[in-house]
Amino acid sequence: MTTQIESAAAIRLGSxxxxxxxxxLWELLAPRRSLSTSKTPRWGSNLGLVVLNTLSLRFLVPMGLVGVTYLAQSKDWGLFHWLETPYWLAVLVSVILLxxxxxxxxxxxxxxxxxxxFHLVHHADLDIDVTTGLRFHTIEIFLSLGIKAVAIVLLGAPPVAVVAFEVLLNATSMFNHSNVQLALGIDAVLRWLVVTPDMHRVHHSWRERETNSNYGFNLPWWDRLFRTYRAQPQDGHLGMTIGLKQIRDEQQAERLHWMLALPFTTDPSPTSEEPQE
Structure with missing residues (x-):
């Protein structure tokens, strides 16, 4: 099992x-919006959080989700271990249900x-780009790992499905948070198949009704099915304000030590104040 876990980790890292x-590179060549804050400290903090989260997971949960999958397989736990399901169908359905x-x-x-x-750390970013898709509080990462582990055990998801799902989730998170220009016609078609940057950017608006929409990370169908889909931001993609109303201080929002402390030092409730444009 150790070899399989290491192979899965290598695939995830490579992707x-x-x-x-x-x-x-796409952001540099064709940005969608001008950034409102200094890129260097933001990227340093956001990527620093990625390193911290990766090391924490590696140290505290070395077997990861792939290890959970092999454990469930060895114990015959989960739906797809009980049903006589074709392997390809178990893989496909597992990815969709996860x-x-x-x-x-x-x-x-x-x-x-x-x-x-804990999730507000992700939304407190005052800009949105590829690093925002990686910016999650360490405790949220562990909570998410637990939820995914339970889902994997209940499903009896095949190892290939778990690796594919993790690779897709990581890749689409970076894609749909990216500050990239995509032709409107292409975006209109593509957002029926995958969450696009313009679709997900709405979710990072300071307007609460827009923050509470477009929850999908990979597949865009769930937002339409459960009526949480919002096509465009009220202020337009170039005019919208990114972040949270109650966290507008760049030092607080964009420094690693502040980001880690935010869940314990910030009132999580939205305010009625609109940020200065």
């Missing part, structure tokens, strides 16, 4: 580096005040 490089789990997890992290305290 992460490749997608991150492509999206970073994406549905992530959709509802995202909704819960917005609706439950305790969970929102």
């Amino acid at each position: 992460f580096v490749a997608v991150f490089a492509v999206m970073t 994406d549905l789990v992530i959709y509802w997890q995202h909704v819960l992290f917005h609706l439950v005040p305790f969970l929102w305290r």
